[in-house]
Amino acid sequence: MNIYIKVTYIMKISLIQPGRNNLKYLKWSYDSIRKNQGNHEVEICVADDFSNDGTWEWCESMMEKDSNFKAIRNEGPTRLGHTILYDTLVNEVASHDVCMIYHADMYLMPGAIDQIDHKLKEKTIVSLTRIEPPLHPPGPEKMLIDFGIEPEEFREQELLEWFKDVQLQQLTKVTEGIFAPWAFYKKDFQEIGGHDPLFAPQSKEDTDIFNRFQLNGIKFIQTWGGCVYHMTCRGSRFADGAKRNPNGEVFMKNRETDEWLKQNQKSTREFIRKWGHFCLHDKYLKPMIPPKYDIGFIIKNANLGLLKVLEPWCSIMYTDNNRMQYITIEQPFTSYNLLDRVLPYDNEKQNGILIEIDGSRFSQDDLNYIQNISAIINDSGEIGQFDLGNLHITIIKLETYEKGLICVS
Numbered sequence: 001m002n003i004y005i006k007v008t009y010i011m012k013i014s015l016i017q018p019g020r021n022n023l024k025y026l027k028w029s030y031d032s033i034r035k036n037q038g039n040h041e042v043e044i045c046v047a048d049d050f051s052n053d054g055t056w057e058w059c060e061s062m063m064e065k066d067s068n069f070k071a072i073r074n075e076g077p078t079r080l081g082h083t084i085l086y087d088t089l090v091n092e093v094a095s096h097d098v099c100m101i102y103h104a105d106m107y108l109m110p111g112a113i114d115q116i117d118h119k120l121k122e123k124t125i126v127s128l129t130r131i132e133p134p135l136h137p138p139g140p141e142k143m144l145i146d147f148g149i150e151p152e153e154f155r156e157q158e159l160l161e162w163f164k165d166v167q168l169q170q171l172t173k174v175t176e177g178i179f180a181p182w183a184f185y186k187k188d189f190q191e192i193g194g195h196d197p198l199f200a201p202q203s204k205e206d207t208d209i210f211n212r213f214q215l216n217g218i219k220f221i222q223t224w225g226g227c228v229y230h231m232t233c234r235g236s237r238f239a240d241g242a243k244r245n246p247n248g249e250v251f252m253k254n255r256e257t258d259e260w261l262k263q264n265q266k267s268t269r270e271f272i273r274k275w276g277h278f279c280l281h282d283k284y285l286k287p288m289i290p291p292k293y294d295i296g297f298i299i300k301n302a303n304l305g306l307l308k309v310l311e312p313w314c315s316i317m318y319t320d321n322n323r324m325q326y327i328t329i330e331q332p333f334t335s336y337n338l339l340d341r342v343l344p345y346d347n348e349k350q351n352g353i354l355i356e357i358d359g360s361r362f363s364q365d366d367l368n369y370i371q372n373i374s375a376i377i378n379d380s381g382e383i384g385q386f387d388l389g390n391l392h393i394t395i396i397k398l399e400t401y402e403k404g405l406i407c408v409s
Contacts, residue, residue, distance in 0.1 A: 178220040
């Protein structure tokens with residue numbers, strides 16, 4: 001007698017995976033997903049960002065073999081980056097209402113999709129906990145243990161045996177961090193406009209969207225019973241991946257490509273222009289978002305170096321020197337119109353907060369005050385004037401604007 005067992009899918013989820021020249025990791029990641037997805041319908045959506053390592057040919061072959069594998073290709077020659085391709089995959093390729101931002105250098109652990117299914121609901125985002133080799137400093141949001149830093153040395157069975165007890169011990173543990181891989185409802189993603197192309201091709205786009213999710217009322221859940229093994233840094237950040245020194249230790253220091261370093265600097269300055277602060281989060285990587293004020297810097301005795309340091313930290317900068325020279329030099333590196341941000345010294349001032357700066361007296365302590373100015377103003381809590389180091393601060397109004405940043409315009 002033949003017995004037929006009907007498989008019931010519990011969750012339908014689309015995994016979002018842009019990649020560039022990381023075919024070895026895409027294959028490794030794909031195998032882990034298909035082995036450990038359980039009775040869930042997992043769609044894998046890949047974007048090939050103008051690779052030259054055979055990624056697209058592999059994607060074409062996989063689409064013929066696997067009906068739940070979809071792929072698109074950026075034909076180049078310009079790299080789009082994952083800031084753009086994440087959104088293209090979510091909005092135009094993914095079939096399911098639930099998606100997960102997922103990296104090619106991640107091995108899906110057994111039971112991970114079960115945890116997402118149990119914990120995800122509308123207005124929440126669920127992050128899986130990362131198990132990582134010690135390429136980066138430890139943190140309370142992850143587990144550091146080395147089961148290999150390349151697919152060819154990956155000790156899969158050893159990892160799976162170790163994980164059995166670990167998963168059982170922390171099956172009910174949750175914290176409030178958010179980082180990749182993170183699962184979400186597509187409509188919650190689309191409600192805020194997805195990632196901000198201001199940060200394309202990459203860097204700081206994740207902190208920006210996490211800030212906007214939180215301001216829009218999204219709750220973050222990090223499940224410790226659902227995990228990935230994350231080899232880390234297998235995108236464009238490092239020229240030749242992690243290496244081992246003669247003592248067998250892993251190191252990544254000073255291995256960043258020039259491309260990544262330049263883009264990271266650009267995106268950091270754009271993030272400060274937008275939010276008025278550095279990327280901030282608690283120890284579990286939950287965002288911390290200071291108020292965003294309308295701040296004008298009134299600078300006399302300005303030089304080009306000072307303008308470069310200060311300009312991202314304000315809404316408008318009024319300068320007595322080097323205005324057009326600074327704009328000409330800096331404009332290629334920002335999407336903001338600097339003609340609107342850098343004005344002549346005697347221009348009418350209409351900002352809610354004005355900070356007078358003498359370039360001939362400006363110190364490192366003054367820069368430290370500037371970099372923490374949102375918290376300082378928030379703590380002062382009143383209209384008026386005061387001096388802080390060599391800065392003269394006038395608070396005219398305390399209106400804040402951070403919630404105006406929730407949606408990508």
